[in-house]
Amino acid sequence: MSLLGWVGTLAACCTTFAFVPQIVKIRRQGGDDLSYAMLSFYLTGILLWLAYGLLLHAAAVIWANAATAFLVGVAIVLKATHPSRAARKRAALQAVTEAAVAEAAEIAAASDTAPSSKFAAPRASSSQEVSLSAAAQPVLTAPAVIASSSVPLTDLARES
Numbered sequence: 388m389s390l391l392g393w394v395g396t397l398a399a400c401c402t403t404f405a406f407v408p409q410i411v412k413i414r415r416q417g418g419d420d421l422s423y424a425m426l427s428f429y430l431t432g433i434l435l436w437l438a439y440g441l442l443l444h445a446a447a448v449i450w451a452n453a454a455t456a457f458l459v460g461v462a463i464v465l466k467a468t469h470p471s472r473a474a475r476k477r478a479a480l481q482a483v484t485e486a487a488v489a490e491a492a493e494i495a496a497a498s499d500t501a502p503s504s505k506f507a508a509p510r511a512s513s514s515q516e517v518s519l520s521a522a523a524q525p526v527l528t529a530p531a532v533i534a535s536s537s538v539p540l541t542d543l544a545r546e547s
Contacts, residue, residue: 399451406458417471
């Protein structure tokens with residue numbers, strides 16, 4: 388093969404396979420950053436080069452542009468069928484949120500009908516009043532007292 392043939396073949400390989408990383412990126416991340424207009428113009432140019440190669444009977448031009456036209460077609464199909472990474476994350480978040488809401492609704496419905504013995508607090512009868520004794524009140528306010536106190540926690544533990 389002559390030098391001209393080698394240069395043409397190398398150029399055909401470079402321009403054809405240069406589009407492969409773009410297809411991989413579209414598969415992984417979606418094709419939001421590619422416009423259909425750019426892909427359409429690019430495909431039109433490739434098809435015109437293919438026609439030119441067919442008219443000249445130039446095998447290197449024909450196979451390179453046929454392969455590139457195929458790759459651009461794959462990119463267009465992937466762009467149309469593969470959502471972007473952000474869209475997939477939004478869809479996954481929405482699915483998780485809907486599942487959590489449904490589970491919370493089931494729990495709420497179950498607790499309204501029959502309280503779970505594992506988590507239900509004992510209910511006071513009509514003769515029993517639920518009130519906090521004087522001894523229980525400091526326990527409820529202990530975090531506020533501890534936060535505002537300058538006494539070390541170890542000293543508070545010894546006092547009780």
